[in-house]
Amino acid sequence: MAVLDPDVIHRAKAGDERAFATLVEHYHARCVRFAQQMLLSAEDAEEAVQDAFVRVYDALPRFDESLRFEPWLFRILANRCRTSRVRRRRLDSFVVFSDNTPELAVGPLGDDAAHEELWGLLDSLGAEQREAFLLHHVEGMSYDDMAAISGVGVSALKMRVKRACDVLRARMLEAYRA
């Protein structure tokens, strides 16, 4: 993936909306991928990503440019995903009282069979394991960056990733034998 020119972040921080648009264009697809795989819902993921970028925009004036931008962005996004999961649990407990409520309901996993299979595998992981696995293996983050994102120690994160791999391996073997 192409590296984002640090000047873009500098200009976005100074309030340049074009630079912010460049930043969104650069990271949007990765953020959507991470949010979809965390939330297993395209609708919730879009909302979480939108919220995350708005918060990034609001917080950019306070961003320390001596730090790396990407872990900072993913920390905000991971927080939005956690909030979305909590909200989803609350919404799922609501009584449906109007025709509009389904707009806020969890959508199906999608028609794409490959998506369903992958998301089904990810669904077998707990949220913490899933986050650690995705950040490390799919997003290619170092454990130090992950520690900055999650606030969890490196050893604990390594253990989460290992256990996630164990669970996924077992699920895939099980599916293969079946």
Next chain:
Amino acid sequence: MPDDRDLDSTDDVIGGLVKRLQTLPASDLRARAAILARVRGRRQSPWRAALAEAWQPSVPLLAAATIAVAALGVGYAGRVLVEPAPTLVDGADASPVTTPVVPVSNDGTIRVSQQFVLDARTANRVLLVGDFNGWDRTQAQPLQRLEGGVWAATVPLRPGRYTYAFLVDDSLTITLDPRASTVRDEFGRESSVILVTDR
């Protein structure tokens, strides 16, 4: 305790899965445009800063907000039980939830006429603030008083998710929409939320 290298090791099974998971979703121009629409003008709003101050979770403010929202909820429940729903706009259904509406096109951009409703019989003035106007009081949409003390406004919005609230009688304290879901931002401030779709 296993060695770190053991913890981080992968095999073909996991490697193959990771490769599939790394496929990026297609670029979504509409979703990116929705983000840029939400941030446009957000940094130029002194009113937003004032709202942030008003939103500090002081106990009296939270208590007042809770009482106000509870009173609105009770009042609304009472209205629903004892009175027929008022007519909001010609031909529109007086649904208990802020209702969408009519997809229209405007310069090639999809806009949805979104109606916002608040039951505030004793109010003299109600304004609508939210993501769509940068939480800027000077850009706030005034609601129109309808039959029976219900206030309503229709705002053309791009599809997306918006947080919003009402300002009743020039109060610095926001009033949440008792008929919508509530979200809390990372600073603990609450606002009402709506998902606008063009479907």
